[in-house]
Amino acid sequence: xxxxxxxxxxxxxxxxxxxxxxxxxxxxxxxxxxxxxxxxxxxxxxxxxxxxxxxxxxxxxxxxxxxxxxxxxxxxxxxxxxxxxxxxxxxxxxxxxxxxxxxxxxxxxxxxxxxxxxxxxxxxxxxxxxxxxxxxxxxxxxxxxxxxxxxxxxxxxxxxxxxxxxxxxxxxxxxxxxxxxxxxxxxxxxxxxxxxxxxxxxxxxxxxxxxxxxxxxxxxxxxxxxxxxxxxxxxxxxxxxxxxxxxxxxxxxxxxxxxxxxxxxxxxxxxxxxxxxxxxxxxxxxxxxxxxxxxxxxxxxxxxxxxxxxxxxxxxxxxxxxxxxxxxxxxxxxxxxxxxxxxxxxxxxxxxxxxxxxxxxxxxxxxxxxxxxxxxxxxxxxxxxxxxxxxxxxxxxxxxxxxxxxxxxxxxxxxxxxxxxxxxxxxxxxxxxxxxxxxxxxxxxxxxxxxxxxxxxxxxxxxxxxxxxxxxxxxxxxxxxxxxxxxxxxxxxxxxxxxxxxxxxxxxxxxxxxxxxxxxxxxxxxxxxxxxxxxxxxxxxxxxxxxxxxxxxxxxxxxxxxxxxxxxxxxxxxxxxxxxxxxxxxxxxxxxxxxxxxxxxxxxxxxxxxxxxxxxxxxxxxxxxxxxxxxxxxxxxxxxxxxxxxxxxxxxxxxxxxxxxxxxxxxxxxxxxxxxxxxxxxxxxxxxxxxxxxxxxx
Numbered sequence: 262x263x264x265x266x267x268x269x270x271x272x273x274x275x276x277x278x279x280x281x282x283x284x285x286x287x288x289x290x291x292x293x294x295x296x297x298x299x300x301x302x303x304x305x306x307x308x309x310x311x312x313x314x315x316x317x318x319x320x321x322x323x324x325x326x327x328x329x330x331x332x333x334x335x336x337x338x339x340x341x342x343x344x345x346x347x348x349x350x351x352x353x354x355x356x357x358x359x360x361x362x363x364x365x366x367x368x369x370x371x372x373x374x375x376x377x378x379x380x381x382x383x384x385x386x387x388x389x390x391x392x393x394x395x396x397x398x399x400x401x402x403x404x405x406x407x408x409x410x411x412x413x414x415x416x417x418x419x420x421x422x423x424x425x426x427x428x429x430x431x432x433x434x435x436x437x438x439x440x441x442x443x444x445x446x447x448x449x450x451x452x453x454x455x456x457x458x459x460x461x462x463x464x465x466x467x468x469x470x471x472x473x474x475x476x477x478x479x480x481x482x483x484x485x486x487x488x489x490x491x492x493x494x495x496x497x498x499x500x501x502x503x504x505x506x507x508x509x510x511x512x513x514x515x516x517x518x519x520x521x522x523x524x525x526x527x528x529x530x531x532x533x534x535x536x537x538x539x540x541x542x543x544x545x546x547x548x549x550x551x552x553x554x555x556x557x558x559x560x561x562x563x564x565x566x567x568x569x570x571x572x573x574x575x576x577x578x579x580x581x582x583x584x585x586x587x588x589x590x591x592x593x594x595x596x597x598x599x600x601x602x603x604x605x606x607x608x609x610x611x612x613x614x615x616x617x618x619x620x621x622x623x624x625x626x627x628x629x630x631x632x633x634x635x636x637x638x639x640x641x642x643x644x645x646x647x648x649x650x651x652x653x654x655x656x657x658x659x660x661x662x663x664x665x666x667x668x669x670x671x672x673x674x675x676x677x678x679x680x681x682x683x684x685x686x687x688x689x690x691x692x693x694x695x696x697x698x699x700x701x702x703x704x705x706x707x708x709x710x711x712x713x714x715x716x717x718x719x720x721x722x723x724x725x726x727x728x729x730x731x732x733x734x735x736x737x738x739x740x741x742x743x744x745x746x747x748x749x750x751x752x753x754x755x756x757x758x759x760x761x762x763x764x765x766x767x768x769x770x771x772x773x774x775x776x777x778x779x780x781x782x783x784x785x786x787x788x789x790x791x792x793x794x795x796x797x798x799x800x801x802x803x804x805x806x807x808x809x810x811x812x813x814x815x816x817x818x819x820x821x822x823x824x825x826x827x828x829x830x831x832x833x834x835x836x837x838x839x840x841x842x843x844x845x846x847x848x849x850x851x852x853x854x855x856x857x858x859x860x861x862x863x864x865x866x867x868x869x870x871x872x873x874x875x876x877x878x879x880x881x882x883x884x885x886x887x888x889x890x891x892x893x894x895x896x897x898x899x900x901x902x903x904x905x906x907x908x909x910x911x912x913x914x915x916x917x918x919x920x921x922x923x924x925x926x927x928x929x930x931x932x933x934x935x936x937x938x939x940x941x942x943x944x945x946x947x948x949x950x951x952x953x954x955x956x957x958x959x
Contacts, residue, residue: 486606
């Protein structure tokens, strides 16, 4: 464990909603505990084996992956929450075996399935229909009922096509045709979402589990407190930094919230933040963790697969918007602390920065290896994650060896012979301890990674079913036509419609599921309209647009599962927390429009020299946006000043300049004028603050 604040803390996540809302069983003892553990371990070992030696051909990899996921979903998640959480009923054992067998059918009969597409046997249809039902139930248990209900709506749409009026009508498909397309072909549940889950996503989630088990999560949190804790509103700033760091390796907004929030929220309350504000800061920072490369809530891998581009291109495009988003949250938190006169932590409450940084440097070795493999060697994400996990193994072992020798009692005044005997006994005992501790951490990471992935795999299979219906019925093209007709070939209106669709849909779905569905339905419409207007947008910009609004939906009231998780820690009202986090996260509402109209923010058609100019200007722009949101800089701002700040934010974040009244103003002139106005406003605010201070003193 790295340096910690002097006050005791418990970093274990509190009970609350899991990712997506599922509630895992709390198995206590007995054979069931070991059964679930070893199923999860074997799943992770299988994924590592294929990561080292290559994936299985066709859908064989996906079949085994889904079989493991079905077992874990039915064994880990109860039928209803009111049932016993400490044991697994017989019917769940039976359902787990049947669901796994239906999934494994494709592996056993791969050639038959491949050659029978379009002409399935009756038993193919029965097994395929059963598997679809098993997937829907597994997703309901592990994620939420909303995604299975949405999947059923899509399946129903495929069946009743001729009875639907208007553009969305189609000729309709029978049950056998729907099952054939969804189950037998590669365009349904065995499509891109499940393939990415069975390769890239699993290994990165497993990599995050290894980092967490070895203590890297605690180290990143402690380092954030050591670097930010003593500043004004320090715990809130530490929460922003820690959540960004944790989000880059966890890819889960709820996991990020409960992990970092269990420490940051109590300390934010301690220094003066209101309970709902403390929870909202953690929610906004944790949600935005999904914007932060390298994992990005698993969407980076799916995006790369859908667009046919490299993973490197996706994370390169995402990095500046992610940094700008965190700049805005950090600035808003700072202004909130200044406005409410909130202090930082004392010297005694804050760990020493140098000591904390050095004490856990070895935790960064696997992360450094991952970045090296991905960004310098340009290895595939699968290979990079697999070898990074391999790098983590000696780090875990070395960390435990260090613990043993650091703990050896050095005593003076004892004869050398006695000391040698004591040392021999001590090291023998510690040797066993070292073996058990290392084994437990490695097995714990293997188990944790698989258990975290079970629900994600089920959700990806559900998304695959939805994608299958979209390709079968041509719904994606129909949606593009509808949006084009409603928007009247207006790119801005089409973006507005896509934004609302993402937010409404995303309120009840995991971010990755929202992205997959919207990428299939609304992204083509935006692309078509931009082509019709002669201003074809980069596809990566369109896909990041729908992805960002899927993330924003995570903390948009009234659903906002992260707000409920954080409120459980802070003791605040979840609805009030949700609205406060929504306000803190408003930067994520504006950024997608900014990079749609200015792709240079995605490092497209720009240079390193230009970026050294653009990035500082954008940071200033996000600060102006934060002043607009808070209505405060050195003093409370007037209404007319807030409008000036929002205009300055738009000007500074626009690297292409501004066109006013038909005259194009280059960005250098616009930014120079904007910075001049900021300086004038700064001195104006300082003068007002001095007058207010003098007035209050009188």
